[in-house]
Amino acid sequence: MREVIIPKTAITRYGKGVIMHFVKSKYDNCTWNKNFSTWHMLRNRYDNGHRDSQRSKLYEAEHDLIPPADDNSLEFHDVILKLAEVVNDTWFRKKFGRLFSDTELKVEDASARQDMAYALGTDKLSFPPHFCNLPIILHELTHIIVDRLSFVVHFRKKYTCHGRMFAFIYLELVKKYMGSENYTILKSGYKEFNVKYHNRIPQTHANKRVLRERFANNILNNK
Ligand SMILES: [Zn+2]
Numbered sequence: 001m002r003e004v005i006i007p008k009t010a011i012t013r014y015g016k017g018v019i020m021h022f023v024k025s026k027y028d029n030c031t032w033n034k035n036f037s038t039w040h041m042l043r044n045r046y047d048n049g050h051r052d053s054q055r056s057k058l059y060e061a062e063h064d065l066i067p068p069a070d071d072n073s074l075e076f077h078d079v080i081l082k083l084a085e086v087v088n089d090t091w092f093r094k095k096f097g098r099l100f101s102d103t104e105l106k107v108e109d110a111s112a113r114q115d116m117a118y119a120l121g122t123d124k125l126s127f128p129p130h131f132c133n134l135p136i137i138l139h140e141l142t143h144i145i146v147d148r149l150s151f152v153v154h155f156r157k158k159y160t161c162h163g164r165m166f167a168f169i170y171l172e173l174v175k176k177y178m179g180s181e182n183y184t185i186l187k188s189g190y191k192e193f194n195v196k197y198h199n200r201i202p203q204t205h206a207n208k209r210v211l212r213e214r215f216a217n218n219i220l221n222n223k
Pocket of ligand 1: 139143162
């Protein structure tokens with residue numbers, strides 16, 4: 001990797017890649033208040049259980065967004081530049097800054113034999129050469145966001161790896177950093193493969209009564 005100077009991010013090399021250290025930004029806390037917070041925007045995007053049931057649907061849905069492996073691959077140092085650019089961007093900081101303020105992210109320059117890029121826990125990403133492209137960078141970064149959120153907010157519901165919250169954040173990042181055309185591609189993919197990313201619709205009282213009655217009838221009918 002050639003030497004690169006990245007503002008607001010300290011880069012240290014380690015055996016298999018680099019460690020990025022993101023410094024504090026003045027925007028890091030600005031939307032985390034009770035009335036309008038990133039968490040507020042996400043809290044009704046919970047899933048039904050622990051099982052990562054949307055994973056393969058999400059892979060199908062993003063398929064058209066991802067360039068062919070031999071084509072358009074970025075170099076590893078471009079991946080680092082892109083991550084720094086996104087994470088230090090003001091829009092990103094206003095939404096997710098608190099999750100990245102004065103934190104480190106280890107990014108592995110993986111071998112070509114590894115057949116996927118991945119995120120591990122809150123602070124590690126791994127990119128083999130054929131998986132160095134913007135949609136995959138945003139996908140893996142979304143995993144880091146979702147994982148870090150669980151340390152900032154007390155999750156009362158289930159949020160799975162590729163669940164509603166993941167799908168929503170990923171789509172937001174694609175819209176912001178890949179433009180409206182790609183946003184439309186991913187959104188259509190979600191629709192085609194039935195990937196859920198919207199808020200759950202709150203049940204009204206009348207609604208709930210109907211559901212209860214239906215449930216009661218089912219029990220009676222099954223006896
Ligand atoms: Zn994933």
